[in-house]
Amino acid sequence: MDQLDYFSVSRRGVLASGAAGLAAGSISPQVAFAASTPAGERAITMQTVSMRINGKAQTLDLDTRTTLLDALREHVKLTGTKKGCDHGQCGACTVIVNGERINSCLSLAVMHEGDEVTTIEGLGTPENLHPMQAAFVKHDGYQCGYCTPGQICSAVSVLKEIADGVPSHVSAELTGPMEASNIEMRERMSGNICRCGAYSNIAEAMAEVAGDRA
Amino acid sequence: MKYTTPAGETVIDRQRVVGQPTTRVDGPLKVTGHAPYAYERHDVAANQAYGYIVPSAIAKGRVRSMDLAEAKAQPGVITILTTTEVDELPLGMGHTVPLFGGSQIRFYHQALALVVAETFEQARAAAKLVRVDYERTPGNHDFHALAPDAPLVEGSDGPDVSKVGDFEAAYASAPVTIDVTYETPHESHAMMEPHASIAAWEGEKLSLWTSNQMIAWSKQAVAKMLDLDPANVRLDSPFLGGGFGAKLFVRVDAVAAALAAKKAGRPVKVMLDRPLVFNNTTHRSATIQRLRFGAERDGRLTAISHECTSGNLAGQEGENGIAQTRLLYAGANRYTAQRIARLDLPEANAMRAPGETAGLMALEGAMDELAEKLGMDPVELRIVNDTQVDPETPNRPYSSRMMVECLRRGAEAFGWDKRNTTPGGWREGRWLIGHGMAVGFRNSVQMKSAARVRLSGNGKLTVETDMTDIGTGSYTILAQTAAEMLGLPLEDITVTLGDSDMPASCGSGGQWGAQNSTSGVYAACVKLREDIAERFAMDPNAAEFADGEIRAGGESRKLTEATASGEIVAEDSVEYDDLSQKYQQSTFAGHFVEIAVDAYTGETYVRRMLAACAAGRILNPISARSQVIGAMTMGVGGALTEELAVDTRFGFFVNHDLAGYEVPVHADIPHQEVIFLDELDAIASPMKAKGVGELGLCGVGAAVANALYNATGVRVREYPLTLDKYLDKLPAV
Numbered sequence: 001m002d003q004l005d006y007f008s009v010s011r012r013g014v015l016a017s018g019a020a021g022l023a024a025g026s027i028s029p030q031v032a033f034a035a036s037t038p039a040g041e042r043a044i045t046m047q048t049v050s051m052r053i054n055g056k057a058q059t060l061d062l063d064t065r066t067t068l069l070d071a072l073r074e075h076v077k078l079t080g081t082k083k084g085c086d087h088g089q090c091g092a093c094t095v096i097v098n099g100e101r102i103n104s105c106l107s108l109a110v111m112h113e114g115d116e117v118t119t120i121e122g123l124g125t126p127e128n129l130h131p132m133q134a135a136f137v138k139h140d141g142y143q144c145g146y147c148t149p150g151q152i153c154s155a156v157s158v159l160k161e162i163a164d165g166v167p168s169h170v171s172a173e174l175t176g177p178m179e180a181s182n183i184e185m186r187e188r189m190s191g192n193i194c195r196c197g198a199y200s201n202i203a204e205a206m207a208e209v210a211g212d213r214a
Numbered sequence: 215m216k217y218t219t220p221a222g223e224t225v226i227d228r229q230r231v232v233g234q235p236t237t238r239v240d241g242p243l244k245v246t247g248h249a250p251y252a253y254e255r256h257d258v259a260a261n262q263a264y265g266y267i268v269p270s271a272i273a274k275g276r277v278r279s280m281d282l283a284e285a286k287a288q289p290g291v292i293t294i295l296t297t298t299e300v301d302e303l304p305l306g307m308g309h310t311v312p313l314f315g316g317s318q319i320r321f322y323h324q325a326l327a328l329v330v331a332e333t334f335e336q337a338r339a340a341a342k343l344v345r346v347d348y349e350r351t352p353g354n355h356d357f358h359a360l361a362p363d364a365p366l367v368e369g370s371d372g373p374d375v376s377k378v379g380d381f382e383a384a385y386a387s388a389p390v391t392i393d394v395t396y397e398t399p400h401e402s403h404a405m406m407e408p409h410a411s412i413a414a415w416e417g418e419k420l421s422l423w424t425s426n427q428m429i430a431w432s433k434q435a436v437a438k439m440l441d442l443d444p445a446n447v448r449l450d451s452p453f454l455g456g457g458f459g460a461k462l463f464v465r466v467d468a469v470a471a472a473l474a475a476k477k478a479g480r481p482v483k484v485m486l487d488r489p490l491v492f493n494n495t496t497h498r499s500a501t502i503q504r505l506r507f508g509a510e511r512d513g514r515l516t517a518i519s520h521e522c523t524s525g526n527l528a529g530q531e532g533e534n535g536i537a538q539t540r541l542l543y544a545g546a547n548r549y550t551a552q553r554i555a556r557l558d559l560p561e562a563n564a565m566r567a568p569g570e571t572a573g574l575m576a577l578e579g580a581m582d583e584l585a586e587k588l589g590m591d592p593v594e595l596r597i598v599n600d601t602q603v604d605p606e607t608p609n610r611p612y613s614s615r616m617m618v619e620c621l622r623r624g625a626e627a628f629g630w631d632k633r634n635t636t637p638g639g640w641r642e643g644r645w646l647i648g649h650g651m652a653v654g655f656r657n658s659v660q661m662k663s664a665a666r667v668r669l670s671g672n673g674k675l676t677v678e679t680d681m682t683d684i685g686t687g688s689y690t691i692l693a694q695t696a697a698e699m700l701g702l703p704l705e706d707i708t709v710t711l712g713d714s715d716m717p718a719s720c721g722s723g724g725q726w727g728a729q730n731s732t733s734g735v736y737a738a739c740v741k742l743r744e745d746i747a748e749r750f751a752m753d754p755n756a757a758e759f760a761d762g763e764i765r766a767g768g769e770s771r772k773l774t775e776a777t778a779s780g781e782i783v784a785e786d787s788v789e790y791d792d793l794s795q796k797y798q799q800s801t802f803a804g805h806f807v808e809i810a811v812d813a814y815t816g817e818t819y820v821r822r823m824l825a826a827c828a829a830g831r832i833l834n835p836i837s838a839r840s841q842v843i844g845a846m847t848m849g850v851g852g853a854l855t856e857e858l859a860v861d862t863r864f865g866f867f868v869n870h871d872l873a874g875y876e877v878p879v880h881a882d883i884p885h886q887e888v889i890f891l892d893e894l895d896a897i898a899s900p901m902k903a904k905g906v907g908e909l910g911l912c913g914v915g916a917a918v919a920n921a922l923y924n925a926t927g928v929r930v931r932e933y934p935l936t937l938d939k940y941l942d943k944l945p946a947v
Binding site for chain 2 (some may be wrong): 040041042043044066067070073074077078079080081082083084085086087089090092119120121123124125126127129133134136137138140142144145146147149150152182183185186187189190191192194195196197198199200201202203204
């Protein structure tokens with residue numbers, strides 16, 4: 001068996017077992033299976049996925065390769081969530097799923113059946129800003145604005161993580177109560193790169209929101 | 215408005231709006247995700263297809279053939295644009311090599327094809343199936359191997375070197391000398407938004423929604439590359455996700471999207487994959503810089519030599535690391551020269567504060583070494599070498615130069631007198647604490663800039679210019695300028711930017727954006743004021759505009775009376791004459807840094823940073839401060855972590871992503887302090903402002919490095935100062 005054949009058979013095997021798994025969980029009724037034609041055409045696997053995005057029910061029929069990020073930006077046309085690197089290194093695509101922040105570029109949309117997704121557009125509007133959005137404006141916690149939606153989704157989540165007692169690398173204790181200290185917030189925000197360098201101002205914005213909450 | 219003589223008192227001087235700490239007018243859009251960036255313009259053209267670039271896997275050679283059969287057979291594929299089907303595109307402004315076309319490969323990740331499909335996933339998958347048959351030729355990829363034999367940069371009449379007095383003689387007789395060589399690595403802009411464009415054709419008319427700093431330049435470049443009448447090219451770039459010089463010039467996303475849109479017969483959108491930002495686009499060249507100083511025992515420099523070697527593809531300039539050395543310090547005998555190694559690496563080009571960023575990392579490190587050798591306070595060494603004139607042309611004064619004041623104010627605010635004075639001698643538990651300083655220097659540049667203002671029937675004013683806001687705060691300072699000039703509240707001003715159909719501005723680059731674009735709006739507003747005054751037979755020079763009214767001679771009229779019969783439009787530009795020849799125009803900073811170095815592991819933590827800056831009128835202290843702290847942050851990266859690693863065998867930057875190319879993150883950056891000195895520079899611009907956007911980066915890298923030396927007693931002259939370069943030399947624990 002040569003190398004190509006090996007991978008070809010292997011791919012079908014994986015897909016077959018995947019289909020069985022889906023059927024057992026009865027997650028989605030509509031799955032079209034990938035296959036190669038003699039001409040080399042590799043068919044697309046489409047799947048329907050339903051989730052709530054910013055409180056609104058959305059049902060999408062997607063190529064299964066579509067990331068949550070691209071589903072939001074290209075299909076739902078919620079372009080507030082940004083693509084900075086498309087492989088989980090910059091944080092610009094951060095959204096909140098079921099109350100926890102994730103890099104939406106590292107997550108396929110079809111994995112989010114039934115999930116509650118909050119994007120930057122769901123936190124507030126220009127006329128009615130979320131307190132964290134207002135604090136970013138007040139403290140100039142941005143410049144070009146491209147990483148900003150991810151920073152804000154992370155910042156909101158970080159304060160919740162601290163309030164929930166989720167420890168970080170710099171937490172003094174793993175189980176004790178923790179405070180929204182400068183270094184605790186900066187450590188947790190470090191997955192969100194800002195090349196304009198607004199970090200010092202973002203820290204001020206977060207401190208204000210954390211202080212108001214306390 | 216021809217700006218030939220420095221302005222006296224102007225409307226701007228009352229500073230009711232200009233100069234006030236106003237939060238950004240575009241802030242609510244940015245923090246809610248409603249500011250539209252280039253790739254997000256679903257609204258501008260129907261039926262957009264997705265383009266995905268196939269990049270070259272070799273650094274030099276040519277495409278022998280391309281097999282598209284399998285890629286073309288994939289579902290959703292509309293068309294494939296290949297480099298071999300078009301002639302090499304002519305060079306656009308700023309380009310060293312063609313962006314697209316032909317079979318020749320000159321750098322790794324050069325675009326060879328654009329696969330266009332119905333969806334992003336389809337285009338990406340099909341792009342992986344394009345088979346390219348390469349003919350690879352060896353190239354010169356190793357800067358360090360070529361640097362020793364690099365030739366001098368050629369000027370129009372021989373080598374471009376600068377000599378004043380007799381450096382060699384003065385150096386030989388100086389009682390105290392320094393001869394040190396510093397190195398800086400290749401660096402990447404790494405702005406958060408990759409280059410992106412949407413292209414759509416209507417007949418011969420091309421529209422590009424793109425991410426570009428210099429709209430007027432780039433419109434001309436697109437027209438030239440695609441052989442179009444400039445009147446048939448429109449660029450629109452209202453928001454950019456950063457640029458730092460990477461978006462000064464058109465890149466392949468725009469031209470490939472345009473060519474593919476023509477071929478596909480429908481709009482095409484393209485965003486560069488993040489790895490392509492590093493190798494397909496531009497970077498800052500590495501440098502090797504030799505500095506020699508001769509000084510008297512009181513610190514006064516008698517001999518200054520700075521030689522800088524950098525690298526680039528044939529045909530393009532290098533990194534001008536000696537730029538500031540020709541201007542910053544007094545000294546009768548001077549020599550500066552640049553050498554350039556011709557490399558087969560991606561194109562080096564302008565990155566934020568080109569020249570001074572790398573140059574000051576070396577110059578201000580060498581000054582620190584000289585201060586130590588003299589047993590002198592590094593601040594005082596700079597002060598005794600201050601000059602108020604261009605040292606190469608002493609009859610050419612500075613328009614305003616507050617270097618000494620920056621250093622004194624900065625030192626006082628930082629507590630410099632309480633610094634560590636024994637390198638390696640200050641321990642706090644496991645931490646070695648050090649303090650460092652450096653001077654920041656960057657020129658202020660005069661550039662023509664035009665704008666149009668429209669006062670509508672409801673008394674609200676719109677500013678129209680092709681100026682860009684790359685995070686700099688253009689929207690806000692242009693609105694402040696118009697509000698000040700017409701006596702209107704900020705809420706009544708709308709600013710429209712980035713559209714090439716609007717009057718051509720200076721654009722964003724070289725820290726020339728703020729002072730020139732606001733001056734263009736100032737000029738247009740002067741005209742508008744004259745028009746309004748004439749309608750009421752008032753003297754425009756005596757008229758005051760306030761609270762939505764024009765007042766003169768005891769009479770006051772509402773502006774809405776003037777617009778009752780329709781909107782009033784005024785357009786003008788600021789243009790300069792020879793003020794920049796008569797006066798050296800520059801901005802200054804004193805950078806101060808405190809660093810902690812783990813005595814056991816060598817890890818570094820920047821604990822405090824302070825910059826005292828003089829940059830003329832500060833148009834908005836909030837956005838100006840953000841420009842400075844952002845640049846200081848970039849400087850920390852340049853000092854401690856950022857380096858494009860070259861594979862010298864195959865000729866590419868290996869760490870072409872944001873995990874391997876380490877820019878500073880939140881944990882790396884402490885609270886930062888910025889002090890702006892009161893300064894009005896009427897020679898620099900009608901606004902009496904100078905640039906500030908790059909000043910914050912200039913010198914800060916050296917301040918960090920000098921602090922690291924002060925903390926550890928280990929001098930590292932090869933940036934970035936990663937711990938492998940000093941860990942084994944740290945003081946015993």
